[in-house]
Amino acid sequence: MVVVWKNSRIARNTKDLLEMVDIFQRNGIGFTSVSEKIDLDSAQGRFMFTITGTVSELERNNIAENVYLGAYKRAQEGYATVGRVLGYKPGLDESGKKILNIEPREAKIIRLIFNLFDRGKGFRAIANELNQCGYRTKNRNVFSTIAVKNIIDNPLYVGKVRYAKYRNWDKKRRNGLNKKMVLVQGKHEPIISQELWDRVEVRRKSTAKIPAWDHQGTNILTGLLRCPECGGAMAASNTTNTLKDGTKKRIRYYSCANFRNKGSKVCHANSIRAEEAEALVMKKLFYVVTEPNIAKIIARKMAEEKNTNIQQLRETISNKKTIIADLEEKISKYEDLSKEDAILAQSITPRKLALVNEVSKLQLQVDQCSKKILAYGKGPTNTSIKKVIGLIKEIISNKERKYLKQMFMLFIDNIQFNRKEKLIWVEMIFNKEIIHQIKKHQQERAGSLKGAPALSLQSSEEIIIKI
Incomplete structure (x- = not known):
């Protein structure tokens, strides 16, 4: 027997209420409402039961609507309608x-x-x-x-x-x-x-949504070039034009992937000739690698990034040491209580051991953070960065598309352009992956790493150059 004060106490949704009562009856379980006293075995009783369920659902919807309108009005006045929120x-x-x-x-x-x-x-x-x-x-x-x-x-x-x-x-x-x-x-x-x-x-x-692209293809800007209208990735496409003499000429373009996949309601083609875009990007890259002060700029920015990361690690160490001090104080109190009462000592020993274990884990994390700070060292010098940039210049000068695409994927974060004015902005990233790729390229071409710059970067040391 299931007994409730009112039908609305078990469900305020008519469909759910009827389904539950049906399940009760199929399994020989009685159901009764103390305040409403409806006979479910009669036709009139089931009808009244359905009506009361519908009324309960209406009450619930009215309450929900009133709460919503109140919160909506409060939000319009600039008061946040949220629960517990970080910050x-x-x-x-x-x-x-x-x-x-x-x-x-x-x-x-x-x-x-x-x-x-x-x-x-x-x-x-x-x-x-x-x-x-x-x-x-x-x-x-x-x-x-x-x-x-x-x-x-x-x-x-x-x-x-x-x-x-x-x-x-x-x-x-x-x-x-x-x-x-x-x-x-x-x-x-x-x-x-x-x-x-x-x-x-x-x-x-x-x-938010960047279409995948072929990392090994010859269209070296696919996935890097950004649509000037929607900000999405540009993908390569080919068109075949027939010239006046009857010959056919195939032309490569980069056009908006969102336009190609979702139509003109989302974006437009915003096409740019591939050769033109690639030439402009190469020109930008040459400007960077031939800039006399670029090594100094990179070294300075990497030093700033390193200092920021070290500061964060020191704050982490300070936070964890504060927690350790609090835990050690609790452990000390448990030890004092254990000395006073042997019976109590048995009950609090597991808790004390758990705290000791937690302190050990936190201390290990502090040691790891300290090692990370020491691992930063002095960082790369202007001379070592100049050697790396020289190798980048060599890869770009040789124009081997296989290596160019690999380099672009590592060296370039995104490319934005103005089609009418033929302007391109390239945002480049400099980090340890570029060093790794340059050494790999040098190994494939020369058969050894002899002469490679002695430069090691932390994974978190990364700078962005925009030109």
Whole structure:
């Protein structure tokens, strides 16, 4: 026998309520409502039961709608309608309304996430770095790529309030996109600047969906060249033109992959001749490798990156040492209690051992961070970087398309262009992968690594040059 005070206490959805009662009856289980006392064995009783279930569902929908309208109005006024969120803590404004206040320690994590993404790191790399540093989410869980993505996509951190992006999420999921979504300036203080948010948003749009490309093909700019309209990747295509004398000429173009895959509603072709684009990019690269001060610029930027990383490691060490000190204080208290009461000592010993084990793990992490700081060393010199740039110049000068494409994939982050004015902007990355590829190329051509520059870079040492 299943007994409830009211039918609405077991379900406020008519369909669910009828299905449950049907299951009860098929299995010989009785069901009764204390306040409503409906006879389910009669036709009139089942009819009344259905009516009361429908009324309960209507009440539920009315309550949900009223809650939604209240939250919607609050959001329109600039008050964030969120639960517990990393970076903020609940507070009250001057009028006594609930408002979000910045939580300094958590805000530091938020700024780090946005800065890392702005510097070119992906979701997985950011999550890994946060977890290595000992940072945790609001619920004390490790960071995942989804958690990082949700933070980066959340306008709350730039001081805005977003509400009702989706309606009826439990049924429609992402198909319930709401055209009347609220997005207004909030009453709370932003954690990041508008300039940083704008840069991150541009990068998110350009990296949201990038079509795959053939890394071994001869179209060396495929996947690197960006559409000037939508920011998506450009892909190579061929057209065959018939000349006046009847001969056919095949011409390569780079055109927007979104236009080719999704049509003109999404974007337009924005085509550019492949030979023209590749020549402009080569010209840009030659400008970089022949610039007299480029080695000095790279060395300086890498030194700045190294100093930033070392500072982060030192902060991580400081955080972990603070936690260790707190744990050791608890261990000391447990030891004092054990001396006073032998029976109590037996019950708290497992907890004390767990704390000792946790201290050992944290100390190991501190040692690892210290080793990373020592591993940075002095860093590359101007002379060693000049040798590397000389080898890059050699690869570009020989114009071997196989090596050019491999080099471009490592050396270039993205390429943007203005088709009308024939202008191209190349964003290049300099890191240890380029060194590895240059040595590999030298080995394939010369049969040995003799003469290769003695230069070793940390994986986190990466700079971006835009020309």
